[in-house]
Amino acid sequence: xxxxxxxxxxxxxxxxxxxxxxxxxxxxxxxxxxxxxxxxxxxxxxxxxxxxxxxxxxxxxxxxxxxxxxxxxxxxxxxxxxxxxxxxxxxxxxxxxxxxxxxxxxxxxxxxxxxxxxxxxxxxxxxxxxxxxxxxxxxxxxxxxxxxxxxxxxxxxxxxxxxxxxxxxxxxxxxxxxxxxxxxxxxxxxxxxxxxxxxxxxxxxxxxxxxxxxxxxxxxxxxxx
Numbered sequence: 001x002x003x004x005x006x007x008x009x010x011x012x013x014x015x016x017x018x019x020x021x022x023x024x025x026x027x028x029x030x031x032x033x034x035x036x037x038x039x040x041x042x043x044x045x046x047x048x049x050x051x052x053x054x055x056x057x058x059x060x061x062x063x064x065x066x067x068x069x070x071x072x073x074x075x076x077x078x079x080x081x082x083x084x085x086x087x088x089x090x091x092x093x094x095x096x097x098x099x100x101x102x103x104x105x106x107x108x109x110x111x112x113x114x115x116x117x118x119x120x121x122x123x124x125x126x127x128x129x130x131x132x133x134x135x136x137x138x139x140x141x142x143x144x145x146x147x148x149x150x151x152x153x154x155x156x157x158x159x160x161x162x163x164x165x166x167x168x169x170x171x172x173x174x175x176x177x178x179x180x181x182x183x184x185x186x187x188x189x190x191x192x193x194x195x196x197x198x199x200x201x202x203x204x205x206x207x208x209x210x211x212x213x214x215x216x217x218x219x220x221x222x223x224x225x
Contacts, residue, residue, distance in 0.1 A: 001066065001122040004049040005030060034123075036152035037115035046118045047105050058103040063088065066121040073124045091117055 005011070011026045022030070033042035052062050064084050071081040082090075095117060097107040108114045119126040 001049060009048045010045055032152060035155045036150055037118050040109055043108050043114050047108060060101055070124060091120060
């Protein structure tokens with residue numbers, strides 16, 4: 001996946017591809033796409049990365065290509081990986097593609113659990129996180145109509161909370177008493193995820209409707225690269 005990110009599938013400029021670097025703007029797109037894979041923009045970002053031949057369809061070969069890397073990572077962690085055939089059945093049941101054996105961008109945008117699909121193939125930490133949770137809870141989370149923080153908002157709140165804590169450690173209180181949390185800190189503490197802090201990165205709600213790289217098309221499927 002790292003090779004795909006630097007290959008030009010989602011980056012701009014031949015110079016950038018040749019030097020093996022990405023610009024600040026491209027890094028921002030990567031960061032917000034990694035931390036919230038539920039928005040249309042992030043789904044399009046990762047679809048471009050996984051579509052190796054640029055035909056607008058994810059084939060079973062392409063899925064296996066990325067899953068093999070996950071298996072190697074799991075093996076290095078002494079964790080037995082699910083056979084690809086079993087994993088494939090789970091993902092097809094999850095996405096429910098309109099054409100058998102072919103997953104399109106439209107299929108993933110229609111699926112409410114596209115983040116689980118992507119993490120299964122190239123994010124080992126979040127893949128293991130999903131595996132520890134019940135599938136029922138994932139569906140309830142995706143169908144919850146009440147006000148709920150997005151993955152990006154949760155990530156931003158956690159990172160800001162860490163930043164505040166680090167700054168506080170550098171400025172000890174001189175009166176010997178613990179300071180009362182400010183309203184902002186109280187809110188951040190309440191928003192803090194019970195899961196372990198993750199150093200990895202996913203698209204803020206405000207950018208969810210933005211078309212990637214001025215991409216214009218009447219349909220959902222991407223043109224060949």
